[in-house]
Amino acid sequence: MTRLLINIDHVATLRNARREAFPDPVAAAILCETAGADGIVFHLREDRRHIVDADVERLRALVQGKLDFEHSLDPGIVEICCRTRPHLATLVPERREEVTTEGGLDVKHHLGPIHDTVLQLHDAGIGEVALFVDPDLDQIAAVPDTGADAIELHTGEFANASTAEAQTHQAGLLADAARLAHQHGLAVHAGHGLDYRNYPAFARAVPHVAEVSIGFAIVARAVFCGLYEAVRDMVRLVRHPY
Ligand code: PXP
Numbered sequence: 001m002t003r004l005l006i007n008i009d010h011v012a013t014l015r016n017a018r019r020e021a022f023p024d025p026v027a028a029a030i031l032c033e034t035a036g037a038d039g040i041v042f043h044l045r046e047d048r049r050h051i052v053d054a055d056v057e058r059l060r061a062l063v064q065g066k067l068d069f070e071h072s073l074d075p076g077i078v079e080i081c082c083r084t085r086p087h088l089a090t091l092v093p094e095r096r097e098e099v100t101t102e103g104g105l106d107v108k109h110h111l112g113p114i115h116d117t118v119l120q121l122h123d124a125g126i127g128e129v130a131l132f133v134d135p136d137l138d139q140i141a142a143v144p145d146t147g148a149d150a151i152e153l154h155t156g157e158f159a160n161a162s163t164a165e166a167q168t169h170q171a172g173l174l175a176d177a178a179r180l181a182h183q184h185g186l187a188v189h190a191g192h193g194l195d196y197r198n199y200p201a202f203a204r205a206v207p208h209v210a211e212v213s214i215g216f217a218i219v220a221r222a223v224f225c226g227l228y229e230a231v232r233d234m235v236r237l238v239r240h241p242y
Contacts, residue, residue, distance in 0.1 A: 003038035007215025012050035035231035039066030082124035104134035135177035150187035159193025171205035203241035
C-alpha cells in the first residue's frame with residue numbers, strides 16, 4: 001500500500017509571514033501523524049524561508065513515523081542532514097528565485113557530486129537516499145550509478161496538465177519512469193502538486209509507488225476544514241483511490 005508523507009513547509013511559511021511562533025509546523029506534524037499520515041516531509045532551504053534549523057531538531061525528536069529531510073547538495077545543509085539522521089534524505093535541485101522546486105535533478109550531468117553526497121549521507125547512517133527526478137528515462141537510468149536507493153518522481157507536469165489528454169500523456173511518462181526505476185531495484189516515491197482531484201488518476205496509472213509526498217493541497221484544505229480533517233481525507237484517498 002502506498003504510504004502518505006505530509007510536507008509541513010507551508011505551515012512554516014504562514015508562521016514566518018508574520019515572524020510569529022505560530023502556527024508551529026512541528027505541532028502540525030504531530031497532528032498529521034495523529035490523523036493517520038505515515039510520515040512527515042520538510043525541506044530545509046538554503047534561505048530558510050520556511051523550515052528553520054530549530055524546527056529540524058524538534059521534528060527529529062518528535063516525529064514518530066518516517067521523517068523525510070528534503071534538501072539541496074549545498075555542503076552546509078548536507079552536514080545538517082547528516083547530523084539529523086532522518087529515515088530518508090531526498091535530494092532536490094534548488095534555486096533561490098524559485099517559488100517552489102521547479103524540476104528534477106539533472107542526474108546525468110551531476111553524477112559525481114550527487115554520488116559523493118549520497119555516499120556522505122549513507123556514511124552518516126541515513127538508510128535511504130532518494131533523488132527527485134523528472135519522468136525522463138535517461139535520468140532514471142543514471143540513478144543507480146549514484147548509489148541512491150530511491151527516486152521521487154516529479155509529478156508537477158502531471159498536476160499542471162490542463163486537458164484530459166495532457167494528463168493521460170503525463171501519467172504515461174510517470175508510469176514508464178516508475179517501471180524502469182523498479183526494474184533497477186529503486187524504490188519509487190512521487191510528489192509535487194498531487195491533490196484530492198488528481199490523485200485517483202495518478203494512482204490508477206502509475207505502478208510501484210511506495211510513497212507519496214503531499215503538502216500544499218492538504219494545508220490549503222486545512223484553512224477551510226481544519227488540518228485533522230484535511231489529513232483524514234487524504235489518508236482515505238491514498239488508501240482507497242478508486
Ligand atoms: N516533493 C518535492 C521534492 C517538493 O519540493 C514538494 C514541494 O515542497 C513536494 C513533494 C510537495 O509538493 P506539494 O506541496 O505541491 O504537495
